[in-house]
Amino acid sequence: MNFSTNIVHYGRLILRLIIITQLFRLAIVSSSIPILQHPCSQELARGFGDHINWKTYEEGMAEALDENKPILLLIHQEQCPACHDFAPKFAADENIAECSKYFVMINCKDEEEPSGYTPDGKYYPRIIFLSPKGDIILGIRNDMAKENYLYYYFTPDAVVRSMVRVVKLFYEVQHDGEYEDL
Known part of the structure; x- marks a missing residue:
C-alpha cells in the first residue's frame, strides 16, 4: 500500500x-x-398516567369480556378540582401502574360517563371496580372513605389496596384459590 x-x-x-x-x-x-402502549393512551389518560393502557368504555367492556379481566372504571369531570388534584398523584404511583396490568383500565370523563355506576351517588372522581361482565363488585370500595362517598379515592395507596383485593378475589374465584401476590 x-x-x-x-x-x-x-x-x-x-x-x-x-x-x-x-x-x-x-x-x-x-x-x-417513552413508547405508549396504546396509540390513544395519552389522549385517554387525561392526566391519570400516560403509561397506563387506558381504554374507552366501549373498548374496555369488550376487552374485559374477551380477556376475562376485572375492570377499574375511573369517572371524573374536567371542571372538578378534586379530580385535578388526584390525577397527578394517581399517575405518579408505580404500584397503580403495576397493578393496572391485571385490569382493563377504563377512563371516562364528562359526557362519556356511563349510566348505572352511581351506587352511592354522583360525585367525582369515582373509581368503581367491575366484573368482566360490567357488574359492580360491591364489596370493593375505599376503606378510608366517608359513608356517602365510598367510591371516592383520595390517595393512591387506597386505590392500590382495592386493586390488590380485587385481583385476589377475582383470581381466587377464577382459579380455585391459586393466585400470585402482586
Whole structure:
C-alpha cells in the first residue's frame, strides 16, 4: 500500500466510525422517548398516567369480556378540582401502574360517563371496580372513605389496596384459590 491508498483507507475508516457514533447517539436519544402502549393512551389518560393502557368504555367492556379481566372504571369531570388534584398523584404511583396490568383500565370523563355506576351517588372522581361482565363488585370500595362517598379515592395507596383485593378475589374465584401476590 502506498501513502495515498492508506489515506483513503483511513478516511473510510474514520467515516464509518462517525456514522456508527451518530447511530449510537440516535439510539440513545430514541430509547429515552417513552413508547405508549396504546396509540390513544395519552389522549385517554387525561392526566391519570400516560403509561397506563387506558381504554374507552366501549373498548374496555369488550376487552374485559374477551380477556376475562376485572375492570377499574375511573369517572371524573374536567371542571372538578378534586379530580385535578388526584390525577397527578394517581399517575405518579408505580404500584397503580403495576397493578393496572391485571385490569382493563377504563377512563371516562364528562359526557362519556356511563349510566348505572352511581351506587352511592354522583360525585367525582369515582373509581368503581367491575366484573368482566360490567357488574359492580360491591364489596370493593375505599376503606378510608366517608359513608356517602365510598367510591371516592383520595390517595393512591387506597386505590392500590382495592386493586390488590380485587385481583385476589377475582383470581381466587377464577382459579380455585391459586393466585400470585402482586
